[in-house]
Amino acid sequence: MNWMCFCLNVMFLLESVLGILPAPLNVSVHSVNFLHILHWDPGPATPPGVQYKVFSRLSGETEKKTQNGYMTTATSLQLKLDKYKYYFTVQAFYNGTWSPESEEVSFSPFEQTLIGPPKVTVTECGNCIQINISLPEADKSSGIPNNDIMAIYKAKFRVLWKKSNKTEEVYKTQARSVKINNLEKGKQYCVQIQTEITMNKNTEPSTWVCTTTSIAELDRDGPHACQISASRGNEP
The missing domain is CATH 2.60.40.10 (Immunoglobulins)
Structure with missing residues (x-):
């Protein structure tokens, strides 16, 4: 456990020294009755004022599109989706530097939205x-x-x-x-x-x-x- 903590501290220190912006974490879609909200958390040691851009691609395609045509400082975004299966990533931007993209998360609106109680x-x-x-x-x-x-x-x-x-x-x-x-x-x-x-x-x-x-x-x-x-x- 101490060795793991040491490695994490070294990683955060390197990110700070080298100016590496960490990728967003815990990307997920919360959807109820076809209201789709994409959520994510800032990566460790993310500075205040960082901006984010959301990318999406359709199942079977490799081309990614920006889901929001602007960058946002928020850590959530409402999505407007059709009946297809989507894949999402989030990327952070700060002081002229882009982070790596987050891990990709998939979501199929018609199959995964939560239908509330009748x-x-x-x-x-x-x-x-x-x-x-x-x-x-x-x-x-x-x-x-x-x-x-x-x-x-x-x-x-x-x-x-x-x-x-x-x-x-x-x-x-x-x-x-x-x-x-x-x-x-x-x-x-x-x-x-x-x-x-x-x-x-x-x-x-x-x-x-x-x-x-x-x-x-x-x-x-x-x-x-x-x-x-x-x-x-x-x-x-």
Whole structure:
């Protein structure tokens, strides 16, 4: 350990004496609902006021392009990307000197962006509950038509529901409206929705949303609701 510390100190000293500007470190892309932010850390002993330039290339290509047409003193940059796979590097500039480029990091927007939890509303309808589901909107900078994430993915929803603390039931559906019938009256039921997307496994589930069935039996069928019978215990 002491030998490693000695080597690091020698390296930092050489960089200072020879005027070598260290490359940026820990380059990564943080992406939620198609809002893509590239982050990086200054290299060790980086002086204050250093500027950065971001380079990108497409998968299968060798030519690099500047992702930002200017240099920035910030250590993050919002990216505007299409559906391709990209590779990014960051380079520092200070006092007429360029650093080596950072290690290259890859990112594929449609496969790697994190899809946030679906929005879920649950209402009672007598001895049934009505569940309405919608995915979050894509960031406005994404260029996705109407910011509609559902329109670009053929998403399925895992519907988990349970009464009080009993074992939960699971169904899969592509419907945005689900009705679970044949429930006990006057009981609390809780629902959680998990999003399943074939080309993107980075999805977050909703929180558990609860409602209590009423004593009186009602019928509030939605015109496009998926019907699930609690007594059958099978997928729709």
